Amino acid sequence: MTVANTCPTCGEPTADGSRYCEACGCALTAETVAVPPPCVGCGAPPEQIGADRYCQVCGRKQPAPHDHEELVLPGVVAVTDRGRVHHRNEDAFACGVADGVVAVMVSDGVSSTADSDRAAIAATAAARDHALGRIAAGDDLVDVLRGAMASAQEAAAAIGPSPGNDAASCTAVCFVARRVDHLLWRGAVAWLGDSRAYLLRSYLVRGEVLEQLTVDHSWATEQIAAGMSPADALADPRGHSITRWLGADAVDTEPAVREVDLGVGDVVLVVSDGLWNHVPDEATFHALLAERGHGDSLESVRALVDFANEQGGHDNITVAVATF
């Protein structure tokens, strides 16, 4: 699970995976304890914040660590946010880069199931770790993805069920890419559920084109494919229920898979429905990217998350972007 820590020496934020603080240069070890931040309401020092996360000066409840997390790696930026309405953030991401290797995993916990936040965190971490190991070993990318999804399923299934509750469930999107040469990467995406991956490609003549790589495993999408009108399908209360997922009670965890070639300048965006619900078709999503940026910087990814919160923040929001 990736966390934005603060440097214990100078207090500046540090990116996970950094071995040295970019601000003051001190060494950060795995044992370094994250310095807790001051109160987000009144700035009172961390000693004034109780174990129940209420500030003892102004009473403000501090966000849970997972309420908002950011990660910056070479070529990858990811942000996950609780939104404005849900009590917890049940989205998660896990990303990894190595020389010539990229892995981006996003998961959206099903909030009607208990502990779905833990399932999403466990699934993404397991998928990333598996993928990084197997890509380095030279495995075929589709095999890597199948193995990653299997690891994710094992991790999610281990979380539930708890007595009296539905088993913890979550969606998953796993994207991996391996460099072929200095101009070309080979990529692949596997998914279960209705979190999405998009490809933003630049063409010399056509200009920018945004393509949705995944197809939602949702009731509405499947009804539309079977002939129902989109208006009817989306209006139905079952419209947004997912038909495939990870978790102890998942029936079919064989993911859908798609391969894609990537050139320099291409961008792959993996997002949860907390964002795409506001821009459900490629045209409106592309317009949003034109306005807020392609997600190749932390500022731009934050701006995309801000957009969802400006619309009301009714769901958790996750945006993870790999730029090639």
Add this chain to the structure above:
Amino acid sequence: MSTFGLEVFQNEYLPAGADVVDAVITVRSGGSGPAVAPPSSVEIVIVDCSGSMNEEGGRKIRAAREATCAAIDTIRDGVSFAVIAGTDIARMLYPEQPGLAVADAYTKADAKRAARQVRAEGGTAIGTWLEGAAGLAGTRPGAIAHAILLTDGKNQSQGPRELESAIARCAGLVQVDCRGLGVDWNVEELRKIASALLGTVDIIPEPDEMKAEFEALVQNAMGKQVGNVSLRLWAPQGATVAFVRQVAPTLEDLTASGVPVNPLTKEFPLGAWGGDEERDYHVRVRIPAGNVGEERLGARVNLVVDGADAGNGLVRAVWTADDALSTRINREVAHYTGQADLAQAIADGLAAREAGDERTATVKLGQAVKLAHEGGNDGTVKLLEKVVQVDDPATGTVRLKREVAKADAMALDVRSTRTVRVQPGAAPPSPPAPPGTGGGTGG
């Protein structure tokens, strides 16, 4: 030993921009622990021996003598006790020298002898009686100190400020239950004493009712197991505690009795508790409004029993854009707000009636009947029916009665602060209807 518990009831969801949060806090003592020796207790009986007690052919002073004996009999052996005869001064009736006697067969027999011989003459200076009792209680620091105070008239031998300073000097030293005999005493005077000294006030209309009342009061005091219970309230910087009120079993405004513990925390004394009591408190805090999606603590509540933490709760504020969440009124809060409105309507109605303003009295007492009916206060409805003719309780249509026994009006006044609890299973009230947009097409 009692085990104590505290529970918070509230709707924590506020609409954007709202800056007030309400909660009802229920405090319970449950006697589920192992039996422990009763704590050290002090019991003082204060009897009005002013000249007016000789009236009605002497039956008042005779009844007072009998009732005092009954109270002495009810005192448990081992309890430290005394009897004060109250006039312009506080005179020791028993023991003879200022001090407390330890109750046993002999001391109680001696005390009853002294009580039967007491004569009534002189004025009424209740403040001196209180200070006498407080002084006696002070000789047993740490004990649960309780007094019953009986008077039949107004505090004629003292000014209001003298009485107030006496009350202030006694706060925290002794808890006093006040009883007014007949109809010539002043409800406000005794209510001030009972409020500040954490006791109750009530009318004893007829002298022959005194004996049972004294026995009941002493019996209740004997059942107290813990002397020192208080509610500690922390509110964040920038917040104001609008009020802290006891709302069950009776209404009492505790707001002014809070003692600062630190700049953000106040401690509200709750007096002595028996082994099986439940009391409710309504707390309202004003806090700076937060943005939608934010959560802030309105207050942290701690129950302190004999100096140790015995339970705590949080009064939370969560700002939301979801109207379905923020317009729900918590059942307990709504109920007790209604109970407070009821007491106010009774007080306003009786005051208007006293002042001869029949129109206002009818309106206010009508509102009271409606609120009492809605809240299930059958007891209060019966008291109101002695003062008004009720035509329709649901709409509060009433007519003032021409002939109202003074005792009935005083009973309503004094018992207006008795509340009832939320009825289990009752549907929560819908949010108050917005003011009618009225106005027709004129003409």
